[in-house]
Amino acid sequence: MRRMFFPVVLFIAGAALAFSAESVPAAKSAAKAVVQIWLWGGPSQTDTFDPKPAAGYDYNGPYATDIATDVSGIRIGQKLPLLAAMADKYSIIRSMTHAINGHETASYIMQTGHESGGLVYPSLGAVVSYWKPRENPGKLPAYVVLTETQGRFAEEGFLGPMYKPFYTGGDPARTPFLVEGIIADGITDAKQKSRRDLLHAMDTLGNAAPSDPSIAAFSKAEDGAYQMILGTERDVFNLSKESDATRDMYGRNTFGQSCLAARRLVEAGVTYITINYKGWDTHKQHFSTMNQKLPELDKGLSALISDLDKKGLLDTTIVWCGGEFGRTPKILWEAPWGGGRNHFGAAFSYLIAGGGFSGGKVVGATDAHGEKVIDRPVYPKDLLSSILLRLGIDPAKEYPDGPAKGMPVMPPLSDKPGTGILRELMP
Amino acid sequence: MRRIAGVVAVSCLLSCLSLFAGERSPAEPFETAVWPVAPNALDGVISPLMAEAGLSMNLPCSDAVFIRRVFLDVLGTTPLPEEVDAFCADTRKDKRSSLIDSLFDRDEYVEYASLHLADLLRVKSEFPDNLWPNAVQAYYRWISDAVRSNMSYADFARSLLLGSGSNFRQPTANFYRAMEERTPETIAKTVARTWMAVGWNSLSPESRAGLASFFTRVGYKKTLEWKEEIVTLNPAALPVNARFPDGKEATLAPTSDPRAVFADWLVAPGNPWFSRAAVNRAWFYLMGSGIVEPVDDLGAASPAGRSPALDFLASEFAGSGYDMRALYKLILNSRTYQQSSIQAPGITSSSPLPWTRYAIRRLDAEVLADALDRLGGTVESYYSAIPEPFTFIPPSARTISLSDGSVTSSFLMRFGRPSRDLGLLSERSNAIDEEQMRYLLNSTDMKKRIEQSPALKDAYNFPPDKKDAQIREIYRQILARPPLKSEIALFAKLSAAAKSSQKQAAMDLAWALVNSKEFLCKH
Numbered sequence: 016m017r018r019m020f021f022p023v024v025l026f027i028a029g030a031a032l033a034f035s036a037e038s039v040p041a042a043k044s045a046a047k048a049v050v051q052i053w054l055w056g057g058p059s060q061t062d063t064f065d066p067k068p069a070a071g072y073d074y075n076g077p078y079a080t081d082i083a084t085d086v087s088g089i090r091i092g093q094k095l096p097l098l099a100a101m102a103d104k105y106s107i108i109r110s111m112t113h114a115i116n117g118h119e120t121a122s123y124i125m126q127t128g129h130e131s132g133g134l135v136y137p138s139l140g141a142v143v144s145y146w147k148p149r150e151n152p153g154k155l156p157a158y159v160v161l162t163e164t165q166g167r168f169a170e171e172g173f174l175g176p177m178y179k180p181f182y183t184g185g186d187p188a189r190t191p192f193l194v195e196g197i198i199a200d201g202i203t204d205a206k207q208k209s210r211r212d213l214l215h216a217m218d219t220l221g222n223a224a225p226s227d228p229s230i231a232a233f234s235k236a237e238d239g240a241y242q243m244i245l246g247t248e249r250d251v252f253n254l255s256k257e258s259d260a261t262r263d264m265y266g267r268n269t270f271g272q273s274c275l276a277a278r279r280l281v282e283a284g285v286t287y288i289t290i291n292y293k294g295w296d297t298h299k300q301h302f303s304t305m306n307q308k309l310p311e312l313d314k315g316l317s318a319l320i321s322d323l324d325k326k327g328l329l330d331t332t333i334v335w336c337g338g339e340f341g342r343t344p345k346i347l348w349e350a351p352w353g354g355g356r357n358h359f360g361a362a363f364s365y366l367i368a369g370g371g372f373s374g375g376k377v378v379g380a381t382d383a384h385g386e387k388v389i390d391r392p393v394y395p396k397d398l399l400s401s402i403l404l405r406l407g408i409d410p411a412k413e414y415p416d417g418p419a420k421g422m423p424v425m426p427p428l429s430d431k432p433g434t435g436i437l438r439e440l441m442p
Numbered sequence: 443m444r445r446i447a448g449v450v451a452v453s454c455l456l457s458c459l460s461l462f463a464g465e466r467s468p469a470e471p472f473e474t475a476v477w478p479v480a481p482n483a484l485d486g487v488i489s490p491l492m493a494e495a496g497l498s499m500n501l502p503c504s505d506a507v508f509i510r511r512v513f514l515d516v517l518g519t520t521p522l523p524e525e526v527d528a529f530c531a532d533t534r535k536d537k538r539s540s541l542i543d544s545l546f547d548r549d550e551y552v553e554y555a556s557l558h559l560a561d562l563l564r565v566k567s568e569f570p571d572n573l574w575p576n577a578v579q580a581y582y583r584w585i586s587d588a589v590r591s592n593m594s595y596a597d598f599a600r601s602l603l604l605g606s607g608s609n610f611r612q613p614t615a616n617f618y619r620a621m622e623e624r625t626p627e628t629i630a631k632t633v634a635r636t637w638m639a640v641g642w643n644s645l646s647p648e649s650r651a652g653l654a655s656f657f658t659r660v661g662y663k664k665t666l667e668w669k670e671e672i673v674t675l676n677p678a679a680l681p682v683n684a685r686f687p688d689g690k691e692a693t694l695a696p697t698s699d700p701r702a703v704f705a706d707w708l709v710a711p712g713n714p715w716f717s718r719a720a721v722n723r724a725w726f727y728l729m730g731s732g733i734v735e736p737v738d739d740l741g742a743a744s745p746a747g748r749s750p751a752l753d754f755l756a757s758e759f760a761g762s763g764y765d766m767r768a769l770y771k772l773i774l775n776s777r778t779y780q781q782s783s784i785q786a787p788g789i790t791s792s793s794p795l796p797w798t799r800y801a802i803r804r805l806d807a808e809v810l811a812d813a814l815d816r817l818g819g820t821v822e823s824y825y826s827a828i829p830e831p832f833t834f835i836p837p838s839a840r841t842i843s844l845s846d847g848s849v850t851s852s853f854l855m856r857f858g859r860p861s862r863d864l865g866l867l868s869e870r871s872n873a874i875d876e877e878q879m880r881y882l883l884n885s886t887d888m889k890k891r892i893e894q895s896p897a898l899k900d901a902y903n904f905p906p907d908k909k910d911a912q913i914r915e916i917y918r919q920i921l922a923r924p925p926l927k928s929e930i931a932l933f934a935k936l937s938a939a940a941k942s943s944q945k946q947a948a949m950d951l952a953w954a955l956v957n958s959k960e961f962l963c964k965h
Contacts, residue, residue, distance in 0.1 A: 131569065132622060132623045135569075135570050135861070164855060165827060166827045166848070167568065167827045168569040168570065169863060171861075173863075175868075175871075176858055176871035179855075193886055195885045196877065196880025196881040196882075196883070196884050196885045197880055199884045202884070202889075207884075209940055209950075210950055210953060210954065213936055213950055213951070216932055216936055217932070217933065217954045218959060218960070219926070219960060220965055221959040223469045223472065224785065224802065229801070229804070229963060232874050233879075233959055233962070233963075236874045236879040237883070240876045240884070243876070243880060244883065418864075
């Protein structure tokens with residue numbers, strides 16, 4: 016029923032008007048899909064996209080130097096050489112800020128754009144699947160999470176259970192990638208069909224009350240389930256259809272193969288994919304963890320962006336990457352941290368690529384230690400509203416019904432020049 | 443003209459069918475022909491309402507259906523095969539009411555009733571209420587103790603409305619913390635939703651302001667203890683124009699706790715809001731829908747023709763001293779509750795009356811998890827976003843006994859466990875969807891449960907000369923009833939055609955029965 020409202024959102028121009036005098040020019044085509052790489056726990060901004068080599072050992076530890084990128088004037092962390100070679104394909108926001116240092120409230124504002132308190136708003140993936148019509152809905156869900164949900168808050172928010180993400184479970188780095196309920200190990204299609212016949216024959220209650228609304232709902236869900244179990248759309252999860260070279264390029268680990276699975280899902284018409292990439296909450300053993308994680312991130316993310324680009328999908332696919340906050344730029348050498356970084360919501364970085372966002376740019380800046388935003392603060396709602404605009408969804412649009420009736424999709428933004436919507440990245 | 447003709451035709455059809463319903467032959471193994479119980483006082487109210495609509499009582503459910511149904515509704519647990527065997531073999535005339543009486547002494551009753559209350563009261567460590575683990579444990583303990591001692595529901599509500607003090611030491615203080623905001627208006631909104639089942643938008647602006655006034659004194663302060671918080675009463679914040687939702691102005695002495703004045707009004711026996719909200723929810727839990735809907739907002743409900751049932755139960759409930767067990771027993775012992783779930787043909791109106799049958803619905807996420815884990819010998823793997831010590835649940839603990847809404851499992855998320863964001867009954871989803879169905883039909887978890895089931899291990903290995911006994915045992919373990927002769931014959935025919943080994947055929951049967959509506963639903 017709710018899906019019936021979508022025709023009203025197809026109007027980039029109207030959205031721009033709603034936004035301010037300084038209008039956002041309509042892009043050639045609206046973005047169609049989003050890949051969100053969620054660095055769960057909060058990555059260090061200074062070790063990734065906002066390095067401060069001049070700040071010294073107490074800030075940089077073993078990462079004393081930064082590295083040049085293929086865009087003159089942009090330098091990033093030394094553990095990201097593959098991303099450094101393609102900085103023209105993405106932009107960096109160095110002035111993200113919300114000043115919240117608790118995981119749950121920071122995750123909430125970063126994923127919904129709303130401050131906590133009052134109704135629980137849906138995460139961006141649920142917002143997009145609610146508002147954006149799909150060209151070929153097929154059997155694949157609109158909003159897919161690789162591989163598990165966070166459980167910090169209910170992602171569907173007030174939109175209700177039908178807007179929950181589908182999370183795959185399983186591990187894409189293993190063969191087969193056992194996506195719960197879709198790919199089963201060692202059951203042939205013939206066996207699936209004979210068991211289905213058995214189920215129908217032995218379903219005494221279902222056969223006694225076929226027109227009961229609950230029973231009918233079961234039959235409908237079962238039909239849909241078998242279309243996926245026995246159909247061709249499940250092939251999207253079959254990563255062995257990719258060449259070894261491609262699989263290697265993404266990195267043979269859970270994150271790398273999740274990026275590859277995300278690209279396949281984009282090709283298959285899924286609208287919003289979140290990769291929940293765990294392990295960034297490094298209060299202790301920060302650098303040994305980063306030595307392992309940053310190369311994984313570098314490989315998987317650079318492969319995803321360049322592969323989407325090669326396939327002509329980057330123009331219509333937004334890739335954004337970051338966590339709920341950054342980490343304290345000054346290293347905590349003392350016990351119990353022993354070289355750790357704590358939560359830091361005052362200033363942190365995000366990467367954004369594709370879907371009509373410009374590459375090769377840096378938005379905002381932090382001070383000499385990466386501790387304070389000194390230019391062009393970007394609030395979560397600014398970033399999320401910009402993404403929605405590129406998808407053709409007006410962030411000022413109001414919910415037509417339900418508990419949030421009359422409430423806007425995103426909170427109002429500042430319309431002063433150099434604030435709010437990321438116009439500098441939206442040519 | 444056409445419309446009138448239609449109405450006449452429909453009512454004629456319904457009255458013809460009502461004759462039929464009594465005469466149709468019972469559908470085995472779900473129904474019986476003869477009522478094993480006499481009508482009770484509730485039936486005395488419901489029967490005339492049915493007759494008015496041209497209907498009569500549906501057929502009675504069978505004993506095997508009854509024990510499973512009442513176990514699932516009161517204990518959130520499927521009965522063991524031995525319990526079903528004993529009940530079906532029992533020849534006492536009052537065996538159904540004796541069974542009902544015995545259920546309230548069991549731990550599962552306390553767990554399942556506490557689960558419902560914890561949903562309502564938003565018991566959850568993390569976002570958006572942020573009760574935090576220590577306080578969740580204290581709060582949940584208090585709730586389950588109240589259920590165990592059968593505290594009157596009026597005392598229960600009153601204690602929570604008067605909660606003050608440290609969230610760790612005074613469990614009831616957490617009522618004022620389990621809210622998305624800490625303003626008098628949000629407290630009032632939560633109070634209306636929780637104790638009156640009235641949505642904020644269903645109250646007039648004057649009622650909202652008047653209700654919020656009772657809570658202007660509620661304050662919060664932190665202590666030096668991590669995450670400890672004290673709910674206080676600020677003597678300086680004087681309520682102005684406190685007004686009860688019925689429009690009457692409240693007189694508040696300067697020294698009184700305005701919350702107590704509100705609580706006195708709320709639980710006064712003549713107050714329809716409190717008891718109606720409670721009995722409508724009980725009916726929802728037991729029968730599958732509210733007597734009036736939406737069950738979360740009686741302010742928006744139109745009870746046309748349904749008031750007599752609601753009023754009767756509300757007055758019985760108040761008259762019993764708000765005894766929740768007595769209310770449950772009144773409903774459970776009625777013929778209305780013990781009707782078949784298979785609707786007599788023809789009654790397919792878009793808004794069926796809430797008492798023409800027992801509604802078929804999918805098991806709750808927690809209940810289904812427990813049923814599958816018991817069958818499969820598996821244990822839920824829980825997680826929590828917060829590094830809290832209470833995430834480590836002993837393997838023997840039932841999922842229905844989980845206290846904290848922030849401790850979850852992928853199964854519970856998939857099967858519609860409520861978010862506990864607002865405490866609405868609609869936050870729980872028992873609707874089946876394709877993703878759940880794929881999980882049930884085709885996941886590795888389910889495969890493992892069926893292949894490695896400790897309950898079915900012996901049955902899988904029965905020798906070839908005991909095929910019938912094998913089928914009987916698989917039915918007994920999964921559906922808690924013997925198979926019909928026709929089911930044995932049908933399965934023999936199908937498995938012969940499939941040419942699989944006897945053991946494989948037995949596993950296929952187990953798979954089919956676990957995926958049958960009879961197993962997955964309350965019915």
